[in-house]
Amino acid sequence: MLRYTLSRMLGLIPTLILVALISFFLIHLTPGDPAAVMLGVEATPERVANLRADMGLDQPLTVQFKDWVSSALQGDLGNSFFLGRPVAEALVERLPATFSLAVAALLVAVIIGVPAGIIAAARQNSVFDGSVMVIALLGISVPSFWLGLLLILIFSVGLGWFPTGGYVPISEGFVQHVKYLVLPAVSLGFMQAALIARMTRASMLEVIRKDYITTARSKGQSEFVVVTKHALKNIAISVLTVVGMAFGILLGGAVIVETVFAYPGVGRLVVQAVTRRDYPLIQGALLMIASIYVIVNLVVDLLYPLFDPRIKYE
Amino acid sequence: MRILDEREKLLEIRNLKTYFYTEEGVLKAVDGVDLLLHSGETLGLVGESGCGKSVTSMSIMRLLPSPPGKIVDGKILFKGRDLAQLSQKEMRKLRGNDISMIFQEPMTSLNPVFTIGNQISEAILLHKDVTKREARRQSIEMLKKVGIPSPEKRIDDYPHQLSGGMRQRAMIALALSCDPQLLIADEPTTALDVTIQAQILELMNDLKKSYNMSIMLITHDLGVVAETCDTVAVMYAGKIVEYTDAKGLFGNPSHPYTWGLMNSIPRLDQNIEKLHTIAGVVPNPLDFPEGCKYNTRCPIADDKCLQQEAELQEIRKGHKVRCWHYERLEQLKKVH
Ligand SMILES: Nc1ncnc2c1ncn2[C@@H]1O[C@H](COP(=O)(O)OP(=O)(O)OP(=O)(O)O)[C@@H](O)[C@H]1O
Numbered sequence: 001m002l003r004y005t006l007s008r009m010l011g012l013i014p015t016l017i018l019v020a021l022i023s024f025f026l027i028h029l030t031p032g033d034p035a036a037v038m039l040g041v042e043a044t045p046e047r048v049a050n051l052r053a054d055m056g057l058d059q060p061l062t063v064q065f066k067d068w069v070s071s072a073l074q075g076d077l078g079n080s081f082f083l084g085r086p087v088a089e090a091l092v093e094r095l096p097a098t099f100s101l102a103v104a105a106l107l108v109a110v111i112i113g114v115p116a117g118i119i120a121a122a123r124q125n126s127v128f129d130g131s132v133m134v135i136a137l138l139g140i141s142v143p144s145f146w147l148g149l150l151l152i153l154i155f156s157v158g159l160g161w162f163p164t165g166g167y168v169p170i171s172e173g174f175v176q177h178v179k180y181l182v183l184p185a186v187s188l189g190f191m192q193a194a195l196i197a198r199m200t201r202a203s204m205l206e207v208i209r210k211d212y213i214t215t216a217r218s219k220g221q222s223e224f225v226v227v228t229k230h231a232l233k234n235i236a237i238s239v240l241t242v243v244g245m246a247f248g249i250l251l252g253g254a255v256i257v258e259t260v261f262a263y264p265g266v267g268r269l270v271v272q273a274v275t276r277r278d279y280p281l282i283q284g285a286l287l288m289i290a291s292i293y294v295i296v297n298l299v300v301d302l303l304y305p306l307f308d309p310r311i312k313y314e
Numbered sequence: 315m316r317i318l319d320e321r322e323k324l325l326e327i328r329n330l331k332t333y334f335y336t337e338e339g340v341l342k343a344v345d346g347v348d349l350l351l352h353s354g355e356t357l358g359l360v361g362e363s364g365c366g367k368s369v370t371s372m373s374i375m376r377l378l379p380s381p382p383g384k385i386v387d388g389k390i391l392f393k394g395r396d397l398a399q400l401s402q403k404e405m406r407k408l409r410g411n412d413i414s415m416i417f418q419e420p421m422t423s424l425n426p427v428f429t430i431g432n433q434i435s436e437a438i439l440l441h442k443d444v445t446k447r448e449a450r451r452q453s454i455e456m457l458k459k460v461g462i463p464s465p466e467k468r469i470d471d472y473p474h475q476l477s478g479g480m481r482q483r484a485m486i487a488l489a490l491s492c493d494p495q496l497l498i499a500d501e502p503t504t505a506l507d508v509t510i511q512a513q514i515l516e517l518m519n520d521l522k523k524s525y526n527m528s529i530m531l532i533t534h535d536l537g538v539v540a541e542t543c544d545t546v547a548v549m550y551a552g553k554i555v556e557y558t559d560a561k562g563l564f565g566n567p568s569h570p571y572t573w574g575l576m577n578s579i580p581r582l583d584q585n586i587e588k589l590h591t592i593a594g595v596v597p598n599p600l601d602f603p604e605g606c607k608y609n610t611r612c613p614i615a616d617d618k619c620l621q622q623e624a625e626l627q628e629i630r631k632g633h634k635v636r637c638w639h640y641e642r643l644e645q646l647k648k649v650h
């Protein structure tokens with residue numbers, strides 16, 4: 001198991017190099033001179049030349065890449081031009097907020113999605129099942145920023161239950177922290193809940209027809225235990241997989257919802273970086289988000305044997 | 315009073331009708347089945363694929379997928395109680411306790427993510443008032459009884475760690491863990507190798523005697539019937555067409571369908587060219603023919619058979635047949 005974990009971690013290296021390559025070349029794929037683009041049309045040639053030298057853009061590409069990778073490995077992602085501070089520092093500072101939001105949204109998604117999927121499957125073709133399917137379809141089609149705006153209108157502006165936006169760190173009080181989290185978490189988590197519900201329902205419908213489910217019933221077991229013990233453990237892997245994917249997406253993809261709720265997470269930083277063409281920051285954020293996604297996937301893979309004895313990592 | 319009737323009736327099915335209400339229409343999977351199973355006996359239920367054998371057994375267990383399946387008529391008398399009228403809650407007390415079931419695929423009938431011990435203990439804990447430790451002890455005991463070597467170790471194995479034959483033994487251990495009076499075995503050996511098949515059948519026979527239980531053995535293998543069954547019911551298109559003791563069936567098949575089935579068993583002493591299979595196909599249960607349902611394939615069918623279906627009538631002691639012309643069959647037998 002330990003050896004497997006280590007080899008899997010080594011296996012991540014090519015993926016991460018690829019991500020690094022893409023992040024790096026991003027800057028060179030944009031038309032024109034990045035330094036000139038960043039400084040705008042009114043910049044003097046000297047300032048542009050200075051910035052080029054600062055960013056190492058005057059060096060050959062291979063040298064630039066080598067430098068970038070070796071500093072990235074040491075945790076140095078360069079300096080943000082507009083923030084005037086190291087990119088890594090700026091990202092790490094935003095990480096707790098984004099992490100809180102991702103966890104909260106995932107909770108919403110799992111708490112709604114998994115039971116909804118299970119009950120819908122257990123009562124296939126019932127009114128409940130139909131409603132779950134319709135709501136899930138809505139959840140997948142409605143953009144989360146739109147849902148966010150709707151929630152702000154109803155629960156902040158209308159009822160005044162939650163703030164319209166902003167963020168309070170957990171260190172300044174859990175209740176306040178949660179209060180600011182609820183609406184963005186629901187707007188983000190809803191779509192994931194819909195995906196998880198559909199996936200759970202589909203796996204459940206497949207498993208519930210298996211012979212071993214009939215065996216469990218033929219023992220005299222109640223339908224509740226048949227579903228929650230015999231069927232659930234058999235769909236655990238599929239559910240875990242979507243949940244892992246959802247978490248990866250939530251960690252990296254809160255860009256728009258964070259903007260709608262003026263939530264100071266990584267996503268909003270990325271939006272600012274893009275509008276200001278802060279290339280080092282964009283590169284760093286991309287690398288970080290991709291790494292997190294890859295690591296979450298690895299963790300999910302490593303959890304499989306807990307749920308299925310047929311899977312063994314030697 | 316005839317001696318035959320003095321045996322204790324364990325299960326008596328009268329005019330059972332189980333239909334599936336599908337989008338294409340009403341599918342009459344079981345359409346008036348009558349069966350009688352005495353205590354301590356093995357009843358063979360034979361018939362071609364799709365004739366309703368499994369649906370009959372699922373009706374007895376009351377485990378039909380519902381919707382679309384529904385018992386629309388008839389009685390399932392188990393020790394005098396009509397199972398068709400019981401609530402699911404009452405049925406749960408009987409399942410696994412008084413009536414157990416084993417299935418065709420030992421690969422898929424055990425839950426892959428729980429140990430054998432967990433699955434057997436679960437049944438024991440459901441029906442007996444014992445501790446977990448005692449349930450485990452009894453599970454090991456059961457595994458020993460069904461001939462699984464080193465049961466103390468095997469009990470913590472997952473199904474995929476056992477061979478097909480061992481899995482079926484584990485399944486039998488599970489089914490018998492609470493001393494059922496009736497074991498329904500739905501093609502328990504079809505998926506196994508021939509040598510393993512024989513072992514499993516022998517095991518079931520031995521256990522039947524030591525537990526004094528009855529077995530309803532579903533199969534389409536007449537060889538298995540000849541070896542293990544006391545009584546045989548031949549099923550065709552949702553109905554029983556012949557019912558008698560095993561000797562009577564093989565010595566004197568009296569329904570043209572039974573006769574056809576027997577002729578379709580390949581025999582070493584016969585020329586392959588003479589091998590006889592039943593012409594035509596099983597009628598679609600969504601659209602059965604008028605009259606006798608076998609009339610589309612029967613070599614001796616006439617106008618009467620096209621119009622009206624015969625009742626299941628006793629033609630000699632303990633031998634029932636659903637055919638107008640069972641006597642005419644005798645002449646046909648002579649020709650072949
Ligand atoms: N859940 C269901 N929904 C609709 N029709 C069904 C369902 N289960 C069984 N049937 C139909 O009922 C009929 C009888 O099926 P059954 O499974 O009892 O056949 P069988 O005699 O056990 O055949 P086999 O030897 O292949 O196991 C078939 O036509 C089948 O298609």
Ligand SMILES: [Mg+2]
Binds near residue numbers: 367369500
């Ligand atoms: Mg069957």
